[in-house]
Amino acid sequence: MDNFELVILLLDATLRTSTPLILAALAGMFSERSGTINLALEGMMLGGAFSAAAVAYYVGNPWIGLLAAIGTTICLSLLHGFACITHKGNQVVSGMAINILMSGLTALVGIALFAQGGKTPSLDHGSRFQPITLPGADAVADVPVLGSIYSELLSGHNILVYVAFLAVPAAWWVMYRTRFGLRLRAVGENPGAVDTAGIGVVAMRYRAVMCSGVLVGMSGAYLSTAQGASFLQDMTAGKGYIALAAMVFGKWRPFPALFACLLFGFLDAAATRMQGVILPGIGEVPVQLVQALPYVLTVVLLAGFIGRATPPKSLGRPYVKER
Amino acid sequence: MSDTMHQMHGAGETGAVQPAIELRGIDKRFGAVHANKSIDLKVEKGTIHGIVGENGAGKSTLMSILYGFYQADAGTIHVDGRLCDIKGSEDAIAVGIGMVHQHFMLVEPFTVLENVILGVEGGAILREGVDKAREELRRLEREYSLDVNPDAIVGDLSVGLQQRIEILKALYRGAEILILDEPTGVLTPQEADHLFRILETLKQQGKTVVLITHKLREIMAATDNVSVMRQGEMVAHRKTAETSPEELSELMVGRKVLLRLEKGEAAPAATVLEVDNLCVETSQGVRKVKNASFSVRAGEIVGIAGVSGNGQSELLEALGGIRAVTEGQVLLNGLDVTPGRGVDAAELRKRGVAHVPEDRHRMAMVTSFSAKEAAILGYEDDATYQKGIFLNWHAISDATEHMMSEFDVRPNDPDLKAANFSGGNQQKLVLAREIMRDPELLLVGQPTRGVDIGAIEFIHKRIVAMRDAGKAVLLVSVELDEIMSLADRILVMCDGSIIGEVSAAEANERVLGLMMAGVDPHEAKAAEGSA
Numbered sequence: 001m002d003n004f005e006l007v008i009l010l011l012d013a014t015l016r017t018s019t020p021l022i023l024a025a026l027a028g029m030f031s032e033r034s035g036t037i038n039l040a041l042e043g044m045m046l047g048g049a050f051s052a053a054a055v056a057y058y059v060g061n062p063w064i065g066l067l068a069a070i071g072t073t074i075c076l077s078l079l080h081g082f083a084c085i086t087h088k089g090n091q092v093v094s095g096m097a098i099n100i101l102m103s104g105l106t107a108l109v110g111i112a113l114f115a116q117g118g119k120t121p122s123l124d125h126g127s128r129f130q131p132i133t134l135p136g137a138d139a140v141a142d143v144p145v146l147g148s149i150y151s152e153l154l155s156g157h158n159i160l161v162y163v164a165f166l167a168v169p170a171a172w173w174v175m176y177r178t179r180f181g182l183r184l185r186a187v188g189e190n191p192g193a194v195d196t197a198g199i200g201v202v203a204m205r206y207r208a209v210m211c212s213g214v215l216v217g218m219s220g221a222y223l224s225t226a227q228g229a230s231f232l233q234d235m236t237a238g239k240g241y242i243a244l245a246a247m248v249f250g251k252w253r254p255f256p257a258l259f260a261c262l263l264f265g266f267l268d269a270a271a272t273r274m275q276g277v278i279l280p281g282i283g284e285v286p287v288q289l290v291q292a293l294p295y296v297l298t299v300v301l302l303a304g305f306i307g308r309a310t311p312p313k314s315l316g317r318p319y320v321k322e323r
Numbered sequence: 324m325s326d327t328m329h330q331m332h333g334a335g336e337t338g339a340v341q342p343a344i345e346l347r348g349i350d351k352r353f354g355a356v357h358a359n360k361s362i363d364l365k366v367e368k369g370t371i372h373g374i375v376g377e378n379g380a381g382k383s384t385l386m387s388i389l390y391g392f393y394q395a396d397a398g399t400i401h402v403d404g405r406l407c408d409i410k411g412s413e414d415a416i417a418v419g420i421g422m423v424h425q426h427f428m429l430v431e432p433f434t435v436l437e438n439v440i441l442g443v444e445g446g447a448i449l450r451e452g453v454d455k456a457r458e459e460l461r462r463l464e465r466e467y468s469l470d471v472n473p474d475a476i477v478g479d480l481s482v483g484l485q486q487r488i489e490i491l492k493a494l495y496r497g498a499e500i501l502i503l504d505e506p507t508g509v510l511t512p513q514e515a516d517h518l519f520r521i522l523e524t525l526k527q528q529g530k531t532v533v534l535i536t537h538k539l540r541e542i543m544a545a546t547d548n549v550s551v552m553r554q555g556e557m558v559a560h561r562k563t564a565e566t567s568p569e570e571l572s573e574l575m576v577g578r579k580v581l582l583r584l585e586k587g588e589a590a591p592a593a594t595v596l597e598v599d600n601l602c603v604e605t606s607q608g609v610r611k612v613k614n615a616s617f618s619v620r621a622g623e624i625v626g627i628a629g630v631s632g633n634g635q636s637e638l639l640e641a642l643g644g645i646r647a648v649t650e651g652q653v654l655l656n657g658l659d660v661t662p663g664r665g666v667d668a669a670e671l672r673k674r675g676v677a678h679v680p681e682d683r684h685r686m687a688m689v690t691s692f693s694a695k696e697a698a699i700l701g702y703e704d705d706a707t708y709q710k711g712i713f714l715n716w717h718a719i720s721d722a723t724e725h726m727m728s729e730f731d732v733r734p735n736d737p738d739l740k741a742a743n744f745s746g747g748n749q750q751k752l753v754l755a756r757e758i759m760r761d762p763e764l765l766l767v768g769q770p771t772r773g774v775d776i777g778a779i780e781f782i783h784k785r786i787v788a789m790r791d792a793g794k795a796v797l798l799v800s801v802e803l804d805e806i807m808s809l810a811d812r813i814l815v816m817c818d819g820s821i822i823g824e825v826s827a828a829e830a831n832e833r834v835l836g837l838m839m840a841g842v843d844p845h846e847a848k849a850a851e852g853s854a
């Protein structure tokens with residue numbers, strides 16, 4: 001296998017590993033730009049993954065599974081909203097509570113329904129999202145460089161990968177070019193300004209966390225019905241937190257967050273590739289070290305490089321009318 | 324009570340021109356606090372109507388009810404003679420009421436245009452409304468001579484300009500009635516004058532303006548009519564031309580008050596505090612105090628004037644030992660006490676520096692503590708408060724009671740929670756704690772912020788008494804009246820630098836105002852001379 005082929009394969013894997021991160025990071029952005037910290041991404045993703053796999057298994061249709069996942073995560077985001085927006089609770093505590101709840105609940109329901117140790121049964125071909133061959137991909141496959149980029153790198157992914165990448169410009173457009181986005185950003189900066197402009201702060205924030213729910217639901221469904229073929233216990237393995245880190249790294253903006261997700265996705269893909277590879281002068285890199293790399297990088301980046309990122313001013317602060 | 328009020332007003336209502344706003348029997352409670360007691364108010368169309376009252380008199384609550392921020396428990400609101408049910412800001416906007424809040428309701432990272440259209444975007448997609456909004460904004464700016472660049476980021480603009488955006492926001496929403504809540508608190512006197520000119524223009528265009536303030540000078544200068552509130556009640560309505568500051572202040576407080584502080588000549592003696600080339604930076608590396616040098620002598624009050632946020636807070640915190648100094652030196656009676664170099668707030672206290680911080684609730688006291696706990700903060704190690712390894716609560720209670728009677732803190736109850744005292748009484752307790760230690764140097768910031776007029780008089784007298792007892796006093800205040808009536812020498816700070824010094828005798832509002840805006844003192848005085 002030549003180097004070019006290797007690069008293509010690595011980038012191809014990057015697209016697949018970054019997809020759930022992108023969707024979740026955008027989800028986090030909608031919530032946090034409106035002022036609600038969303039640490040619950042991890043648990044919501046897990047809940048979405050479980051619902052998608054379980055429902056797709058029963059119904060035999062990944063689209064119904066996707067809807068179930070989105071339904072689950074919207075419910076969870078409303079729960080988060082109820083605690084944080086309506087009752088002005090601590091947003092971090094609520095988020096963590098949802099994460100712990102979903103980690104236990106998905107395993108519990110999984111065992112109760114399928115008795116496979118918290119797994120869901122493997123999905124067959126028709127119950128999963130299948131790769132899509134872009135038009136003309138086969139025809140140009142033999143064209144050097146560009147042809148293989150198109151046919152191997154860009155073509156042949158499942159629909160959710162394309163949705164995730166299209167969601168980035170779409171989220172940008174909603175955020176910066178629509179009335180909804182303007183109000184959403186305003187409510188995260190100065191809810192008082194929104195309130196005095198005659199717009200309901202609570203309703204605005206609920207809408208934002210629901211957007212968050214929709215996106216993170218897709219990311220969960222991707223894990224269990226597109227990338228994988230079943231739900232595994234705690235299968236998110238911190239992806240929700242990494243997505244959150246990517247969002248912070250991207251300064252709460254869609255495109256920078258996309259690049260952060262691609263970086264994390266690339267490291268993840270590279271980690272898989274690096275296993276068992278013998279590097280000249282170093283020898284075989286321990287698998288654990290390679291696997292830890294994305295997490296180490298997260299810590300380093302968050303600690304060192306983005307010190308000056310300014311979060312939305314009212315992030316984490318429930319809106320209380322002052323006397 | 325409020326029912327009979329209604330009838331009385333109903334019967335008397337015969338005039339052809341309806342008032343722009345009429346409030347009848349507005350009543351509002353917050354738990355135990357009766358913030359508005361059956362308030363009646365008429366504001367004539369096309370006038371500037373002032374509402375004065377001390378802090379906590381209920382002015383802001385009343386206006387918040389009018390703007391739909393709170394709901395009244397009882398009473399009705401009539402706009403242009405029509406009964407209005409104002410349940411939220413959107414209802415107020417719909418009947419043509421606009422409000423400029425004391426703390427601006429602006430989204431700082433947004434552009435001026437985005438702030439103005441927020442809530443009235445004119446379509447789900449921004450572009451549809453934006454061009455029209457830009458056109459409309461230009462027209463409004465021309466009409467009322469409010470110059471603002473619509474594409475500037477609001478956070479980068481000065482407070483004076485931000486306030487204009489608030490006014491533009493209201494006008495853009497078609498406001499016929501504009502309420503301004505304490506609009507001049509953050510402005511230089513020149514900016515305030517500009518604001519009053521804008522209000523005058525608005526009035527000429529037929530708009531009605533309601534101006535809420537506690538500054539009598541502004542009421543006298545800018546309004547046509549004035550209503551006075553005291554402890555939640557509307558106590559008087561006057562035509563501005565037929566009243567005087569003395570009468571208004573008496574109405575506000577309920578008794579005669581001295582507006583002008585009587586004090587003798589200062590007799591400055593030896594230098595107590597000497598500050599040399601002091602620089603202070605924030606943790607982000609922003610230089611807030613730039614090469615400040617000055618001295619304070621025993622027996623004099625040195626005032627530091629400036630628009631809020633020009634480095635005076637950081638200077639005071641550094642001298643109080645709670646903020647490290649990046650450069651320069653501080654000498655106390657000739658000894659080096661530069662904060663951050665082995666000297667902290669506790670050490671300074673031991674050496675006779677008392678510090679009354681600017682922000683009472685954040686730095687001077689713990690509001691959930693009882694008065695006696697608050698009264699020993701910072702001195703809890705003092706031997707008289709100890710009994711073995713425990714605190715001697717008897718001694719503390721006695722000491723607190725003594726402080727409270729000496730400084731007229733009401734109620735005199737050492738066990739009452741600090742939060743339950745009024746602002747003035749909290750401040751008197753803090754001053755008692757610091758002054759009764761008999762310090763060499765008193766550092767005091769905003770001594771009368773959020774304090775009622777009666778207590779202001781008392782606090783000012785105590786500060787002058789400190790001076791007369793031969794102590795050095797450094798006063799930081801954004802209230803020019805306070806600086807001018809207390810200080811013997813006035814230093815003006817702008818953008819972290821001390822622009823210059825003016826003696827109390829030659830100080831006046833115009834000179835200080837120009838200096839606060841960064842004009843060189845010689846030029847400021849020359850401009851004053853030629854004017």
